[in-house]
Amino acid sequence: MPFAFHYAARSDVGMVRSENQDSGYAGPRLLAMADGMGGHAGGDIASSTVIGALVDLDGEALGSSEASSALLQRITAANTQLAEISKAEPALQGMGTTLIAILRSHNKLVLAHIGDSRAYLARDGKLTQITKDHSFVQSLVDEGRISEEEAIGHPQRSLVTRVLTGQHDDEPDITVREARIGDRYLIASDGLTDYVAGDTIAEMVLAGQPPGATADRLVELALKAGAPDNVTIVIGDVVDITKVTAPPTQPQIVGAAATRSKGTRPIPVTPAAKAAALSREAAGESDDDGHDVTLAEEGPTSGPGRWLRRLALLGLVLIVLGGGAYAAYTWSQHQYFVAAHQGDVAIYQGVSQDLGPIKLSHVKSQSDVLVADLPDFYRAKVEDSVSTDTLQAAQALVSQLRTEALRCAASRATGGACDDTGASSSSTTTPSTTTTTTAPTTAPTPSATTKR
Structure with a gap:
C-alpha cells in the first residue's frame, strides 16, 4: 500500500x-x-x-x-x-x-x-x-x-x-x-x-x-x-x-x-x-497607505477646525503614550533575569532592555558565583542574560549555576576538562x-x- x-x-x-x-x-x-x-x-x-x-x-x-x-x-x-x-x-x-x-x-x-x-x-x-x-x-x-x-x-x-x-x-x-x-x-x-x-x-x-x-x-x-x-x-x-x-x-x-538570510546552507x-x-510586505505598505488616506480625508481641509482636530488628536496620543509607558514600566518591575555584574552572577529586577536613557532594571542581589568559573556554555548564557518568570525561579537558577561552577572548579583542580553539557x-x-x-x-x- x-x-x-x-x-x-x-x-x-x-x-x-x-x-x-x-x-x-x-x-x-x-x-x-x-x-x-x-x-x-x-x-x-x-x-x-x-x-x-x-x-x-x-x-x-x-x-x-x-x-x-x-x-x-x-x-x-x-x-x-x-x-x-x-x-x-x-x-x-x-x-x-x-x-x-x-x-x-x-x-x-x-x-x-x-x-x-x-x-x-x-x-x-x-x-x-x-x-x-x-x-x-x-x-x-x-x-x-x-x-x-x-x-x-x-x-x-x-x-x-x-x-x-x-x-x-x-x-x-x-x-x-x-x-x-x-x-x-x-x-x-x-x-x-x-x-x-x-x-x-x-x-x-x-x-x-x-x-x-x-x-x-x-x-x-x-x-x-x-x-x-x-x-x-x-x-x-x-x-x-x-x-x-x-x-x-x-x-x-x-x-x-x-x-x-544568513548561514552556510540555503533552504529552498x-x-x-x-x-x-x-503578501506581508504588500499588506504593510497597504496599511500605511490606507492610514495616510484616512488621515488626509478626516476633517476640513483648511481653517481653524483642522488645527483644532490635530491638537486634540495630538493630546489624545500623548495621553495614551504616557499611560502605556507607565503601565509598561510597572510591568517591567515585576520581571527578573540573571546576568553578569562586576564579574559575578547577579539577579536583576526589571527587563534587560533599556528605553533610551531610562534604565528598566537594577541589581536585586549579587551572588558569590564568579562568571569566569562557569563552563563556557553557561558563561555565554549569563553574559547574554537569562529571563525567569519569578524571583524564586531566578534564585533557583543561581543555585544551579553555583553547582555548575563548583563542578567545573573541581574538574579543573584535578587536571580534567570542564564539560559544558549534561x-x-x-x-x-x-x-x-x-x-x-x-x-x-x-x-x-x-x-x-x-x-x-
Whole structure:
C-alpha cells in the first residue's frame, strides 16, 4: 500500500518575542521542527541551520535500513556546522536548538528527538505523547521528586538537559515506528504545550479537521492563552496516496527557516513561502497607505477646525503614550533575569532592555558565583542574560549555576576538562509500535540549559 503524508506547518512569533527562533518543515516524506535558543543573536540561526541540513532527505526514497543512519548522519553534520558557525562568529557562542524529525520510508517512520519539543501520535481516538522531554523538570518527574501535575507549572520547566549545541556528544534519541493509515502525527514547540492544556490539544487534534485547519486552530489557542514564546506546529497524516484526491506535493517551510538570510546552507523557500512574505510586505505598505488616506480625508481641509482636530488628536496620543509607558514600566518591575555584574552572577529586577536613557532594571542581589568559573556554555548564557518568570525561579537558577561552577572548579583542580553539557537518554514506547533506540546511555547530570 503506497503511504504518504498529508501535512501542514504553521508558526507564529507569539505575544512577547520580537523574533521567531523556531523553524518548521513539512513535506511528503519529512516532518521536522526545531526550537532555537541563544537569544536574538543565534536561536534563529541554530534552528534554521539544522532544518536546512535535513530538507534534502524529503526528496530521497530511502530504504528502511538506510533511513535511520541517513537521518542521524544529517543531524550530526548539522551539529558540527553549529560548532563551526559559533567558532567563526563568537557572538553566536551559546546558541542551540531542540529538534524533532520524522522521516518516512515506505511503511516505517524514523523519529529523531532531542530537547523539550514534543511529538504526539493520534490513533484510535486517543492522543499519546511519543517523546520524553530532555529537561530538568522531566528528570525530577522520573526520579519521583515531583508529579506530572507539578511539572506543568514548575518555574524551571525551561531548563533543558540535552539540545544540539555543536558539542560532540549532542546525540538525539532515534526510534523506528510502524506507520498506519489514519495515524496523525503532531510536532509542537513549547509555545503550544506550555500554554494550552493537554486535553484541549487532544480535542483539536482528534476533531477530524484537515492538517492545515488543525494547525491554525492550535496556534490560535496558544495566542489566546497569552503564549509569550514562539508557537510552531507541524502535522502529518499518514494516508493511502491512491485514495487522496490531491495530496500536497510542495513542502511548507515556516518560522526562521523561511526567512533566514544568513548561514552556510540555503533552504529552498517554496513559492507559497515567497508569496506569504510578499503578501506581508504588500499588506504593510497597504496599511500605511490606507492610514495616510484616512488621515488626509478626516476633517476640513483648511481653517481653524483642522488645527483644532490635530491638537486634540495630538493630546489624545500623548495621553495614551504616557499611560502605556507607565503601565509598561510597572510591568517591567515585576520581571527578573540573571546576568553578569562586576564579574559575578547577579539577579536583576526589571527587563534587560533599556528605553533610551531610562534604565528598566537594577541589581536585586549579587551572588558569590564568579562568571569566569562557569563552563563556557553557561558563561555565554549569563553574559547574554537569562529571563525567569519569578524571583524564586531566578534564585533557583543561581543555585544551579553555583553547582555548575563548583563542578567545573573541581574538574579543573584535578587536571580534567570542564564539560559544558549534561545528558540523559530516554526512549519512549507506545502500544502497537516497534521501537529501536540508538541513543546514548549516559546518566543524567544536574547541568541544564535555560531556553530564551
